[in-house]
Amino acid sequence: MKFLIFGKNGQVGSALGRLLHKHDVIAFDKDELDLAEQSAIEEVIKQHEPDWVINASAYTAVDPAEENEALADAINHLAPAAMAKVCAQLGCPMVHYSTDYVFNGEAKQPYKEDDLTCPQSAYGRTKLAGEQAVMQHQPNSIILRTAWVYAAQGANFVNTMLRLGQERDQLNVVDDQFGSPTLAQDLAQATVQIIEQTPSRQFGEKAGIYHATGSGHTTWYQFAKKVFELTGNDRIELNPIPSSAYPTPAKRPAFSVLSNEKLKTAFDLEMPEWQTALAQTLQQKT
Numbered sequence: 001m002k003f004l005i006f007g008k009n010g011q012v013g014s015a016l017g018r019l020l021h022k023h024d025v026i027a028f029d030k031d032e033l034d035l036a037e038q039s040a041i042e043e044v045i046k047q048h049e050p051d052w053v054i055n056a057s058a059y060t061a062v063d064p065a066e067e068n069e070a071l072a073d074a075i076n077h078l079a080p081a082a083m084a085k086v087c088a089q090l091g092c093p094m095v096h097y098s099t100d101y102v103f104n105g106e107a108k109q110p111y112k113e114d115d116l117t118c119p120q121s122a123y124g125r126t127k128l129a130g131e132q133a134v135m136q137h138q139p140n141s142i143i144l145r146t147a148w149v150y151a152a153q154g155a156n157f158v159n160t161m162l163r164l165g166q167e168r169d170q171l172n173v174v175d176d177q178f179g180s181p182t183l184a185q186d187l188a189q190a191t192v193q194i195i196e197q198t199p200s201r202q203f204g205e206k207a208g209i210y211h212a213t214g215s216g217h218t219t220w221y222q223f224a225k226k227v228f229e230l231t232g233n234d235r236i237e238l239n240p241i242p243s244s245a246y247p248t249p250a251k252r253p254a255f256s257v258l259s260n261e262k263l264k265t266a267f268d269l270e271m272p273e274w275q276t277a278l279a280q281t282l283q284q285k286t
Contacts (some may be wrong), residue, residue, distance in 0.1 A: 001023050001024065001051040002023070002024040002025075002026070002048065002049075002050045002051045002052070003016075003020055003024065003025045003026070003027075003050060003051065003052045003053075003054060004026050004028075004044070004045060004048055004052070004053045004054070005017065005020075005025060005026070005027040005028070005053075005054045005056060006027075006028055006033070006041075006053075006054070006055045006056060006057040006079075006083070007028075007029065007030075007055065007056035007057030007058070008027030008028060008056075009029040010029075010056055010057065010154075011149055011150070011151040011154050011156065011184035012056040012149065012184045013027065013029070013056035013057070014151070014154075014184070015151065015184045015187070015189075016054060016191065018188075019188055019189060019192050020192065026048050026050065028044065029057075030057065035074070035075045035079040036071065036075060036078075036079070038078055038079065038081075038082035039082075041079055041082045041083055041086075042082055042085070045083065045087065045090070046086060046090070049090060049092075050092055051092065052092065052094075052195060052201070053083055053087050053092055053093075053094045054094075054095045054096075055079075055080050055083055055094065055095070055096045055097065058075065058076055058127070059071060059072040059074075059075040059076050059123070059126070060123070062121060062123045062248075062250045062252075063249040063250050065121065065122040065123040065126070065250065066121065066122050066249045066250050067249075068122075069122040069125070069126065072123060073125075073126045073129065075126075076126035076127050076129070076130045077126050077127075077129035077130040078133075079130075080130045080133060080134050081130070081133035081134070081136075081137060083096075083134075084096075084133060084134045084135075084136075084137035084138035084141065087137075087138045087140075087141075088137055088138040088139075088140075092201075093138075093140045093198070093203060094134060094138050094141040095141070095194070095195070096131070096134045096141060096142070096143045096144075097143070097144050097145075097146060098127050098128075098130065098131045098144070098145040098209070099123070099127045099145060099146065099147065100145060100146070100147035100148075100253060100257075100258055101119055101124030101127060101253060101256070102117045102119050102127060102128040102131065102145065103115065103116075103118065103119070103124075103253055103256060104118040104119070104120050104253065105177075105252070105253020105255050105256050106253075106254065106255065107255050108255070109257075110217075110257045110258055110259035111211070111257065111258050111259060112211075112259050112262070113145075113208070113209045113210060113211060113259075113262055120251040120253065121250040121251055121252075122250065131143050131145075131209065135208070135209070139207055140201075140202060140203055140207055141203070141207060141208075142194060142203060142207065143209045143210070144187065144190070144191065144211075144212045145210070145211050145212070146182050146187055146211075146212050146213050146258075147179050147180055147182055147213045147256055147258060148181045148182055148213070148214075149182050149183075149184050149187065150181060150182070150183065150184065150281075151184040151281070152281050152284055157181075157220070157224075158227055158278070158281070161224045161228070162227065162231065162285075165231070165236050168236065169235070169237060170236065170239065171224070171237070171238050171239065172240075172241045172245070172246070173220050173221040173224045173238060173239070173241065174219070174220045174221060174240075174242070174243050174245075174246055175219045175220065175221035175222070175240030175241065175242070176219065176243055177219060177252055177253070177255075177256075178217055178218070178219055178254065178255045178256070178257055179213075179217060179218070179219075179253075179255075179256045179257060180214045180215070180216065180217045180218075180257055180258065180274055181213075181214050181274040181277070181278060182212070182213045182214045182271070182274070182277075183214060183272070183274075183278070183280075185277075185281075186214065186272050187212055190212050190267075190269050190271065193267065194267050197267055206266050206267070210263045210266070211258035211259055211260050211262065211263060212260060212263055212269075213257075213258050213260065213271060214271055214272065214273065214274030214277055215270065215271050215272060215273045215274065216273050216274050216275065217257040217274075219240075221238070221240040223278075225238055226275060226278060227278065227282070230278065230279055230282045231282055
């Protein structure tokens with residue numbers, strides 16, 4: 001099969017490239033294709049006529065998006081909209097990734113796919129607009145909402161903690177935001193399994209939005225604590241702090257735990273426990 005992947009050097013895009021290496025994979029990153037240019041996106045898809053389009057690209061700089069919402073919207077909304085339009089013309093199914101930031105974070109139990117969306121940031125607004133555009137223009141699509149994504153390589157929370165753990169003796173980490181750490185490799189593996197279960201390239205009644213995060217949930221402080229525990233760093237003093245002590249331009253959802261139940265029911269897919277995935281990742285880095 002021929003796959004066209006946008007965002008090849010991102011955490012999920014890189015993992016997809018490794019998992020799909022036996023197939024014909026054409027992949028682009030932001031340095032090779034300007035996602036703010038919708039005509040360029042359309043031209044690339046028409047040129048290659050892929051069997052599948054996977055959009056693993058996004059404007060993920062949450063705080064800068066507050067001042068650059070037009071650019072964030074171009075990449076998170078208008079770009080996937082352009083992809084979906086061409087996919088529909090060519091009869092090509094699409095997989096697109098979204099985020100927990102489409103919710104307001106005020107829930108007391110894990111969000112389900114049909115719960116009311118109410119983004120509180122520019123990033124969340126543009127990602128929600130992207131979801132809606134994809135499903136409007138190419139209903140034969142799967143959208144996977146995820147959260148707290150990390151990988152062995154790249155800029156992410158785990159690698160930031162590992163670096164700061166070597167540089168500092170003390171660290172303050174927010175302890176009142178709840179979410180589910182998600183290993184990029186696990187998200188990519190779930191994507192491949194969904195595709196493998198769809199040989200006809202028609203999702204049918206299974207088309208739509210799904211949640212796909214690491215199983216279980218935690219806080220950023222507890223996540224950091226587990227990172228240092230698993231790497232044997234008992235030197236650093238880790239202090240839990242409230243979000244109010246670490247103000248940011250963009251509002252973060254206080255509770256953005258997503259329910260994976262729909263994913264399990266539709267595709268018999270269970271995402272690994274976040275602690276297990278983290279332990280395996282850190283073991284690979286040593």
